[in-house]
Amino acid sequence: MKNWWRGALLALQAFAASVADAQQTARSGAAAAAPATTTVIVLGVDHAAQLVAERDQPAALDAFLDRAKPDAICIERTPEAFARGDFYEFTYEAQDVAVPFARRRGIALCPIDWEPPVEDQRLGFGLALDTPPELRPLKGMFGFLAFAPQTLQRDLFHADDPAHLCKVADWAATPAAKARNDLPRRLYLYRTYLQAQRIAAAARAHPGGRVVVVVGEFHKRDIEAILADEPGVRVVQPSSLGRPDAHEIAAHDRPEYRTAIARFNLLGVQSASGAVDYAFVGRALAGLEAGGATPQTRLLRTRLELLQGRISRAEAIARYRALAADAGTAGFAWSGVKDAARVDSWFDPFGNLDVRRRALLEAARETLAAGDATAATALLDESAQGLSPRQLGQLRGYWQRDIATPNADPPKPL
Structure with missing residues (x-):
C-alpha cells in the first residue's frame, strides 16, 4: 500500500509539472x-492608513489612480x-x-483575493475569520483598528521601498518553529500566489x-516576484508615475473622504491613541464646513476642540445637548459600518x-467624567432609545467596559 501511494504521488507530481509546462507554453505562444x-x-497599502496619514490620504490615492489611467x-x-x-470591513482604500x-470612470474592476472556505477557517483557526464577536475587543484579532504614531508619517509610495517590507519577507520565508503553528504563513503564500494569478x-x-x-x-513583493x-x-x-502634487490632491478631495478622516480620528478609538494629526484632521473638517454647517460638522467640531483643549468639558456638554435637541434624524456622510444590525463599526464602538x-x-461620556453618574445614565438611556435589542446590548x-469602569481609559483633552 505504501508503494502504491508513493507511485500515485509521483504520478501526480509529474502530471502537475506537465500541466505547468503546457500552461507556460500556451502563454508563451499567446504572447508571441x-x-x-x-x-x-x-500599489501596496496599509489598510485604512489613508485616514491618519496626510501624505497617504484618500484624495492622494484618488489622484494617483487618475494619473495612472488604468484600464482595470x-x-x-474574492470574486464571490x-x-x-x-x-x-477595514479595506477602506478599496470599497x-x-x-x-x-x-x-467606467473602469473595469477585478477582485483578486482568495480565502479558505468558512469550514476550513474553523478547522484551522477555530473560528470564522470574517465574523466579529458581539463585543469587539479593544485590541488584537477583531479589535477596533487604530494606528501607531509612525503611521502618521506614511507616504503613498511607502511600500515601493523593499526595506519597509523586509520583516514580511523574512516571515514568509521562515517556517514556524512548530509545524502545527505554520498555518498562517502557508495560507499567506497560497493566497498571494492566487492573487498573482488573478492579476495575470x-x-x-x-x-x-x-x-x-x-x-x-x-x-x-511576492505578487511582483x-x-x-x-x-x-x-x-x-x-x-x-510620480507623486500627485498638492493641486491634484485638492482637486480629487471629496466630502466623504473628509468625513471619514474626521470620524476615524475624532470618534473612533484612534482619538484615545495619542496619535492624531490634528492639523490634518482640522483641514479635513474645515473643508466640510466650507459647504455649510450641518449637525455632523457641529458634532465633529465640538469633539475636535474638546480633544485639543480649546473648550472646557462643560462647554462641550452644552454643545452636545443643544445639538441633540435639533439634529433630528441627521446622519453622517460616512460611517464605515458594514453590518447595520450592529451598533459599532471596525474602528468605533458606537459607529x-x-x-x-x-x-x-x-x-453622557463627558458628564460621567465630570462626576455626575446619574445625569450621565439619563443621557445614555436617551441615546439608546429606538435601538434594537442587539444594538442596545452592544451599546x-x-x-460599561470602555467608559464606565474604573480602569477605562476614555479619550481626554490633550
Whole structure:
C-alpha cells in the first residue's frame, strides 16, 4: 500500500509539472501571437492608513489612480464576495476609494483575493475569520483598528521601498518553529500566489493596457516576484508615475473622504491613541464646513476642540445637548459600518449611531467624567432609545467596559 501511494504521488507530481509546462507554453505562444505588453502597477497599502496619514490620504490615492489611467483596477476581495457587494470591513482604500473611482470612470474592476472556505477557517483557526464577536475587543484579532504614531508619517509610495517590507519577507520565508503553528504563513503564500494569478488573468484581459492593483503591502513583493516571469506582463513601481502634487490632491478631495478622516480620528478609538494629526484632521473638517454647517460638522467640531483643549468639558456638554435637541434624524456622510444590525463599526464602538444619538452619548461620556453618574445614565438611556435589542446590548456593553469602569481609559483633552 505504501508503494502504491508513493507511485500515485509521483504520478501526480509529474502530471502537475506537465500541466505547468503546457500552461507556460500556451502563454508563451499567446504572447508571441499578441506581443502587446500589459503594464501592471502594484500599489501596496496599509489598510485604512489613508485616514491618519496626510501624505497617504484618500484624495492622494484618488489622484494617483487618475494619473495612472488604468484600464482595470484590481482590489483585495474574492470574486464571490465582490459579486455580493461584500468587502472586508477595514479595506477602506478599496470599497471607499478605488471602487467608487472605477465606477465613476467606467473602469473595469477585478477582485483578486482568495480565502479558505468558512469550514476550513474553523478547522484551522477555530473560528470564522470574517465574523466579529458581539463585543469587539479593544485590541488584537477583531479589535477596533487604530494606528501607531509612525503611521502618521506614511507616504503613498511607502511600500515601493523593499526595506519597509523586509520583516514580511523574512516571515514568509521562515517556517514556524512548530509545524502545527505554520498555518498562517502557508495560507499567506497560497493566497498571494492566487492573487498573482488573478492579476495575470486581468492583464491578459487588457492586452497592451495598464492594470493597477490596490492590495495590502504584505502581498506586494511576492505578487511582483510571481508576475516577473509572466509573459505579456511588465511590472513597474507606482512611484515611477510620480507623486500627485498638492493641486491634484485638492482637486480629487471629496466630502466623504473628509468625513471619514474626521470620524476615524475624532470618534473612533484612534482619538484615545495619542496619535492624531490634528492639523490634518482640522483641514479635513474645515473643508466640510466650507459647504455649510450641518449637525455632523457641529458634532465633529465640538469633539475636535474638546480633544485639543480649546473648550472646557462643560462647554462641550452644552454643545452636545443643544445639538441633540435639533439634529433630528441627521446622519453622517460616512460611517464605515458594514453590518447595520450592529451598533459599532471596525474602528468605533458606537459607529452606527446617528448624529443625535451620538451627541447624547458624547454628552453622557463627558458628564460621567465630570462626576455626575446619574445625569450621565439619563443621557445614555436617551441615546439608546429606538435601538434594537442587539444594538442596545452592544451599546451598554461597550459603555460599561470602555467608559464606565474604573480602569477605562476614555479619550481626554490633550
